[in-house]
Amino acid sequence: MSDQQRQLSLNAFIYPAGHHESAWRHPLTTPERLYDVSYFQDIARTAEAAKLDAIFFADGPALRSDVEHGAAGALEPITLLTAIATATERIGLIATASTTYFEPYNLARLFASLDHISRGRAGWNIVTTGTDLAAANFGLAGHPDHADRYARAREFVDATVKLWDSWEDDAILIDKAAGIYADPAKIHEINYVGRHLRVRGPFNAPRSPQGHPVLVQAGASNEGRAFAGQYAEAIFTAHQRLSDGQAFYADVKQRATQYGRNPDHVKILPGISPFLGDTEAEARDLEREFNELTSPEYGLAQLESLTGSSVRHLELDAPVPAGLFGDAGDVTDNQQSRLQVIAGIVERESPTLRGLLHRLAGARGHRVVVGTPVQVADTIEEWFTQGAADGFNVMPPYYPGGLEVFAEKVVPILQERGLFRTEYSGATLRDHFGLPRPASQYADASGAVAL
Structure with missing residues (x-):
């Protein structure tokens, strides 16, 4: 696909007060509204008016942050996005949910319901949960290790997609005269048995408008990349340098190809946090x-x-020792992706500890771009055209104004350059991302167990 045919994908990553850690303290923000649904509905309408692909919420089943000094805590994102769905028409709705602390059947129901309610705008950001603080909240003695979490995640996604597919698209007949609502031969038990999970099925609802919600993934470790190559339709990632973004982009596209997938159907979306003036x-x-x-x-x-x-x-105003994060690995062989990003900052920039804290305060290791709308647009265009990104997860340092300025001043530049849509061409998140609607894997299956 040529660059002339390609169009950027742009998501608004909603981090309640903003992605800068001190956003809640700044007079441009309203932290008293962080549990007010209308606040998030307003943000979503801003994103939709700018024709962005989606809004996205991160999430985790534990209170991770220092609540004394930061605006910690958040509404549950699938519930919140359901409320946002009723206040919008086109914007995609992506929520994070953990394969470690859910079960496939109940999570499949939540996302399928969101996709039905929104008429095909749902996406699932698949995470395995990185903090061991979650385990105690679920009565567990400890958090599973990295390899076990990814092994369970693979089974989880396989089982969940089978549940979504267990009703063929033409299973519902609604033949009032004959008294037949649905054809039971087109509704299938999945009988999934893995090392970590067992799920009988079938699902208790028909396929949703997108076939199934868009599968999104955010891990960039070696396990995360392998998982992304096999399953992800969009990938959120963090890179500081163009060369690192290019290496990641090429690696994941190649992994997708090795799984027999079309690499154009795997969207690489780095984070970018713009301070605009x-x-x-x-x-x-x-x-x-x-x-x-x-x-x-x-x-x-x-x-x-x-x-x-x-x-x-360490002293706040003394340089961070060069070898402090020396075991982080590199961009092609990394086990801890965010650690590798931070180690790279230390190696290249030799910051003081205070300087490093400020570098990370803006977006936790994602790229912060400080400049004019043209400069930010130039950065987006360079990464898009130079093989480092299919689009971006836009991470405003403060909400709602940071997104409003981006929508008002950067998006029109990208539109004038022919890089971004001026109108939506479709109604679903798959349409926005240029992804096909998947067929039910049971549609042509022989020997499937019907209900």
């Missing part, structure tokens, strides 16, 4: 305002959570 100096002043509001205690806790390394013995 009419001049570069104005943008830098705005970033400085946010950084001056940060709490070192909060930043240290976040850094230790991301890296698994103790840093509290």
